[in-house]
Amino acid sequence: MIEVVQASGPIVLGLPHTGTEVPAHIRETLNDRGRALADTDWHIHRLYGGLLDTVTTVRTPVHRYAIDVNRGADDASLYPGQNTTGLCPVTDFDGEPIYRAGAEPDANEIETRRIAYHQPYHQALSAEIDRVRAKHGCAILYDCHSIRSRIPYLFANDLPDFNIGTNSSTSCAASVEKAVDEICQSASGYRTILNGRFKGGWTTRHYGRPGRNVHAIQMELAQSTYMQEAPPWSYDDARADQLRPYLSRILSALEHLVQTGGLL
DSSP states (O other), X not given: OOEEEOOSSSEEEEEOSOOOBOOHHHHTTBOXXXXXXXXXXXTHHHHHTTSOTTOEEEEOOBOTTTOXXXXXXXXXXXXXXXXXXXSSOSBXXXXXXXXXXXXXXXXXXXXXXXXXXXXXXXXXXXXXXXXXXXXXXXXXXXXXXXXXXXXTTTOSSOOOSEEEXXXXXXXXXXXXXXXXXXHHHHSTTOOEEESSSOOOOHHHHHHOBGGGTEEEEEEEEEGGXXXXXXXXXXXXXXXXXXXXXXXXXXXXXXXXXXXXXXXX
């Protein structure tokens, strides 16, 4: 079920929210809004595809409405005091219900989904991080995300284009954070923020252990940088072609840090 593409380099790309598969028994409990799957990280695997041949990728095809693999199993809020969605979301990013009334998952159903979909993703991701670290002496987990640039329920005003999350500079070496931030800041026509509204999800916070030679960083892209932010959620080749060189530079710079011993 989990899609893993192994490669030779030190970088692992996490792709937790690009899937659009919803098991039939779950889909039948969703309302029309839920079935629209509006909160997908649309086309992210396509956007990053072919940027660096040496990166390993780990992707789940299961949609985040079934279970969000970028949340902890305990469902603790990543952003206390702010609107967010949980392990098995019952609302979308606009705060609107996604289930038919009374059909929301109970504790038993959530645990069933955790075992079926959440656990396998993290077993695969953990295995690839361990494999890469054993080969290179360290691993960089680059967690790939995107979101609509305007969602008043989650944040005020327009979201910057590049949203870099390192759990307030704790999930990776300073050189990793600096390399990514500098490339984004140099990107003409784009806006960048470091540890703003999105500081890194559970995956970044859980796996990022620089002292153990695992460095994790999240990139949340505004979807306006590469696609149409409304149905049918079309990929915009022109916008994507402008963005992809910067993403390629980021991945290449991170690989170079490992190859040159620059993880300080």
